[in-house]
Amino acid sequence: MTTPAPAPATLDISEATRQVFWNIPYAGVVVMYVLVAVTLGIFCYGIYEHYRIWRRGRPVDRLRPVGRRLGLVVRHVLAHGRLLADRAAGLYHFAFFWGFVTLFAGTVVVFIHYDLGIPIMRGRFYLYFQSLALEALGLAAVLGVAAAMVQRYVLKSPRLRRGLWSDAYVLGLFEVVLVTGFVVEGLRIAATDDPWGPWSFVGYGVARLVQATGMGVEAMQAWHAAMWWFHFVVTMGFIAYIPYSKLFHLLLAPANVYLQPLEAPASPKPIDFESVERLGAAAFEDLTWKDLLDADVCTECGRCTAVCPAHMTGKPLSPMQLVLDLRDEMKRTDGATSRVLAGEVIRPETLWACTTCMACMEACPVFIEHVPKILDLRRHLVMEQAEAPDTMQEALRSLEARGHPFRGATASRTDWYRGLDVVEIPAAGSAEGVDVVYWAGCAAAFDERNQRVARALVTVLRRAGLRVGVLGGEERCTGDPARRMGNEFLFQQLAAANIETLQRYGVRQLVTSCPHCFNVFKHEYPALGGHFGVRHHTELLAELVRQGRLEPAAAAGEALRRRITYHDPCYLGRHNGVYDAPRVVLQGLGDSDVVEMARSRDKSLCCGAGGGRAWVEERGDERVALVRAREAVATGAGVVAVSCPFCMQMLEDGVKGVTEGSRPVEVRDIAELLEESTREMEGVAAPGAARGIEEAG
Known part of the structure; x- marks a missing residue:
């Protein structure tokens, strides 16, 4: 971006502005407002149609606390917290998001200036915001949309769905709106020889190109009028199309971020057996209105499916496709389905494949709640249809009897x-x-x-x-x-x-x-x-380690030091946010080096046991535990540290399958490692320990 050329000395910077609706006759302005009213009517009707379906869901309170929820919107919508986890996609989305927001703000400024008669579009504000800022962010949006097209159609990202005309239509429509806006601006600057034109540096560049062709002022005016109407009609079509397309996430995503569960995001709600008519989710009315909103907010980015351990090991579960199947059925039946969701819309084997690890929910940039839906559908299969894998049924019978x-x-x-x-x-x-x-x-x-x-x-x-x-x-x-x-x-x-x-x-x-x-x-x-x-x-x-009540053995010689890698259990990490405590203990072991796996903390891969999968026989070379064991062994560690009994079972089996005939790798719980390191203290009680723990509790 170049520095704007200084305005002529005879011009007063406080008078900087431009004529709104230059080259558009009064009758044209009237027609424009009629078309705006029609567009808003179509837009609002589309929102109403969605709302009519959402309200069929069961109630759920997600409106408070306001302050904390607004903070999450700032973090994940304005600052793109989760989106930027995928740096390339996050950056281009950040570019066209802020371009869209800023251009919309510029339109509001024009409305205030022209329609409300409050002359704010002038002086330094006009130059710094309405010209320079809008130009920079508009250009960023153009480049961001272009990058998205390259990602989808040239690089062909494997997680994105293929062959959808609507995706190309949405991206193309947005790009046309942005580019034609710059063309219209450039034609105006060229025809009027706007002295403030250099501040709108993209439009000014277009103006210089137009002037270089030798085009006369009358021709510029004619082309400006034609392009203005084309730009306007395409923009109205873009706005009207929003509630009927994937573009609706422009409005729904901020709402869904605000409405996310603040505690225990993957925990299902209890059933009141005295008042409930159906057990589990048989129809859309059995889901909450937030579940139905989730189905509409999905952007089809594929991040959830890309991190799903079931999907990556060939199981019939794609979290994204599950949400899209619910959305398609919701639209097909207008919210009143005659088909049973669990079994007819979503196959039982899809539901039983889920480990409830919450990786999908952790990855979703718009905070869709996949796991609670799966559990609600499972409830209907088990309690209404008496259907579950045989080994799960045996475990349930043992729970009842023993x-x-x-x-x-x-x-x-x-x-x-x-x-x-x-x-x-x-x-x-x-x-x-x-x-x-x-x-x-x-x-x-x-x-x-x-x-x-x-x-x-x-x-x-x-x-x-x-x-x-x-x-x-x-x-x-x-x-x-x-x-x-x-x-x-x-x-x-x-x-x-x-x-x-x-x-x-x-x-x-x-x-x-x-x-x-x-x-x-x-x-x-x-x-x-x-x-x-x-x-x-x-x-x-x-x-206890921090307070010195347990003192691990002193550091051993370099040749005797062990390399340890730690596996984050899903129900300790993603479900409850406990990541640091296990590492504090491991780092306190004086004879150990702690190394991280490629996927750790909130990106950790499930062991495969959650969601009742510990009682399902998983066969083949692509068992979840084997995939995770390969990642652990790849660190070169001699010890895989765990802090969950089910991870212990799964990873011991997985490590044996990976290291057969090669170097031995142990799977040890953190308590075992600490016990081994503190044996020399046996029988020594730390003074005041009981009092300290009571106070800490």
Whole structure:
């Protein structure tokens, strides 16, 4: 961009302006306003048609708190927070978004100046904003749309859908509006020899080209009038088309960002079994109005599908296509479908493929909620149609009969802590006097490998001087597997029993090594009356390390240092935002170097066990656990650190499949690594530890 040429000395900069509707007769202006009214009518009717369908959904309150939600709009709409995660696509979208917004603001300025008779389009404001800023951002928009076309039609990004005429039409229409605007401006500057023209540097460049052709003023006026009308008609068509096309996301995306769930974004809402007519989502009326809005806001960018572990390993699930299938059915039936959503619109195998890892929701730039919809559809399959994969049904039957999902388990809930110094709360009669109530969870109780993790954790906590209490035989499954597999009734039964047990013994704070239990206690039990403070074991261990209550072994010689890579569990990371605590513990191990996988933290790849998939046999070379294990082994680490019992099961199996016949790689829980590093402290209690933890809780 060049610096505008200085205005002639005889001109007063305070008088800088231009004539609105230059070269357009009064009758033409009248026709223009009639066409604007028609366009707005078509535009508003399109919005109403969408609203008429959205209101069929169930109510959900997403309007407050206003301040926090507006902050998210600033971050993710104005600043393009998530969009810029994909740098190339984010940058060109940022360019044409702000170009569009600024050009719209320029139109509002003209309305205020001309139609309201408030002379603001003059002087420095006219030069700096209405000329220079609009020119720069308009040019950025032209380049941004061109980049989008290159990305779609030349580079052919694999995540974008192919063969849709509407995509080319939308991009082409937007580009024509922008380019013809500059042409009209250039013809005006050339014909009037506008002294302020250099401030509109793109239009000024067009004017110089026009003048170089030797075209006369009358010809310039004729071409200006023709191009003005062409530009105007195309612009009106563009505006009228917005509610009927993908362009509608220009309005819906900011709204959807504002309306996003602020807590537990992937947790389904409880069902009131006394008042509900249907179980789960059979029709659009069973979804919320926000779910229906989600279907319309999808921009078809493909980011959700690109990060979906089910899709990348050949499962019949594309989160984007699921949303589009719901949208197409919604439009086809005008919101009143005669087909059952779960089974007829969306295939059952598509729904069962989901691991509920929330990668799709984390990637979506417009905050569509894929996972809650999948869970609602699963609820209808399980509770109304009695349909689920055989192995999931076996797990559900075990939950009903035994209070845990491990059908073939022979251990009891008390076996894992035999010989450990723990307080059995049922025998003691209450949790009074206990520093930490440890909720072991089903995997730690019934899986031999994870029993060792639970024992290591209790050992470490005792070394820190903490009195550890357990519920033993009175602990049962939190119900998380039942809820994720669609049996909400069983989930509420299990949850009610656990809540009653914990309240009876006066338990107020819990620590668990299972992210799924952690998530349920933190986000889902409160809706059923179970209000308990809960911490994941990595959070507690990180605190003990920071405070010096646990002192890992001193650094070993360089040759003896281990390389460790950490796998972020979905239900600890994306579902609950706990990323730093596990790394604090690992970085405190004096004999270790911690390296990150290519995908880590909020971009971490699922192990494949979530959403009830731990009870589904996954076959072939493209199992999710194998893909993740390859990423872990590729770091060169000798230890894969985990903090979830299901990740332990899946990645141990995956690593064995990847490293067979090559160097050994261990899968260890963070508690095991810390226990190993602090063995020399055994029997030493940190002064004041119990008091400190109580205060922290």
